Amino acid sequence: MPDFRREQQHGGRVAGVDEVGRGPLAGPVVAAAVVFAAGVPDDLASLIDDSKKLKPAVREAIAARLPDVPGVEIGLGAASVGEVDRLNIHHAAHLAMQRAVARLPAMPDHVLVDGNKLPSFGCSAEALVGGDGLSLSIAAASIVAKVVRDRIMARLDVRWPDYGWDGNAGYGTQAHRRALVQVGVTPHHRKTFGTVRRQLELAGAAGQ
Template identity: 85%
Template sequence: MPDFTREQNHGGRVAGVDEVGRGPLAGPVVAAAVVFSAGVPDDLAAIMDDSKKLKPAVREAIAARLPSVAGVEIGIGAASTQEVDALNIHNAAHLAMQRAVARLPRLPDHVLVDGNKLPAFGCSAQAIVGGDGLSLSIAAASIVAKVVRDRIMARLGARWPDYDWQRNAGYGTAAHRQALGAAGISPHHRKTFGTVRRQVAAGQTEKQA
């Protein structure tokens, strides 16, 4: 389980940063930055983990509670489907993380990032492989980013029901791939990604809303 050791060892205002949505065929990549300037309540620390390991209801409950925790600061950033295609997913994910940190009330003293590469934040930063399972701040950021992105995809799914985004969040499930073949490409599909790229190369045009 993640803990608060890295934040305490550094001192000051430490932001945990993570992104969600590198792999899907559709939708934005979303990042969050979370600062626990007054520490993490014990009962919250006991249930937080890498968002991928938590049930949706637990993620939702944690995300709903975080804004009311004393001393918590949250910033959310995203990079659009068009930015993913223009910049590549690696650079778009970094852009989303930079935007998340920029939307904190003020620049943190230090940033902990899940992964092995660091965007430029304008302050000291550290990349931690598997950080969402090691740092409570990063775990919180992963939860917030996941909840926000899932909500975005559910809203998009209501407008584009062929692809079942409410359930697959834009990932390339068998049903999603079949829908791409049957219904075509939406404006929210990443045209540089796998199945979508091949359909574009084959001459498939984009559906209109």
Template identity: 75%
Template sequence: MPGLLLEQKHGGRVAGVDEVGRGPLAGPVVAAAVVFGAGVPHDLAAIIDDSKKLKPALREAIAARLPKVAGVEIGVGAASCNEIDRLNIYHAAHLAMLRAVARLPRVPDHVLVDGNKMPDFGCSAQAVVGGDGISLSIAAASIVAKVLRDRIMTRLDARWPHYGWARNAGYGTDAHQQGLERAGISPHHRKTFGSVRLRMSMILTEEQV
């Protein structure tokens, strides 16, 4: 389970940062930054983990509780599907991370980022491979980002119901692919991704004939 060893090693206000949504065919990439300024209650620390390992109801419960914990600071940021198409997903994910850290109440003394690459935050920072299974701050950020992005995709599903986004979060499931067959490409699809890119190529080819 994640702990606070990395945060305690660096000292000061340490922000854990993670993002979700690199792989889907639709929707934004979302990042969160979490600072535990006064530690973590034991019962909460016992259930915080990599968001991918947690059931949705538990993720929701943790995300709802985090803002109520003394000393906790949370910043969130996103990059749109248009920014993803323009910048590529790698740079768009870094942009979302930068926005998340920028929306913290204060600049952190150090940043811990899940993964092996990170943007320039303008402060001391460290990339941590598998960080959401090591650092409580990063794991909490992964939960906040996942819950927020799932909510965004659920809201988009209400307006664009053909693709099953409330269930698949924009990933290329069979239901999503069938929705693309029936309804075509929406404004919230990433036009440089997978089957969406192929459909865009087909449309452009047909227009040229």
């Protein structure tokens, strides 16, 4: 389980940052930054974990509670499908992280990022491989980012129901790939991703 030791070692306002949505075929990359300026209540700390390990209802409950915790600051950022295609997914994810930190009430003293590479934040920062399983701030950020992105994809699913985005969040499930073949590519698909790119090429060849 993640803990708060790294935040306490650095002191000051330490932001945990994580992003969600590197792998999907559709939808934006969403990042969150979370600061526990007054520490983490014990009962909340016992619930927070890497978002991938938590059931959706638990993620929703934690995300709903976080804004009411004294001293908590939350920043959200995203990179659009167009930015993913233009910049590549790696740089788009870093852009989303930078935007999340920039939307905190003030620049943190230090940033902890899940992963092995760091974007520039304008303050000291470090990358932690598996950080969402080590740092409560990063884990909280992973939960917020996951909840927000899932909601975005569920809203897009209302207009584009063939792809199952309310259930697969844009990932390349068998049903999603089948819909790409049968229905085609939407404006929300990442056109530089191999599966989508190949479908566009096939559609273009068929239209010639």
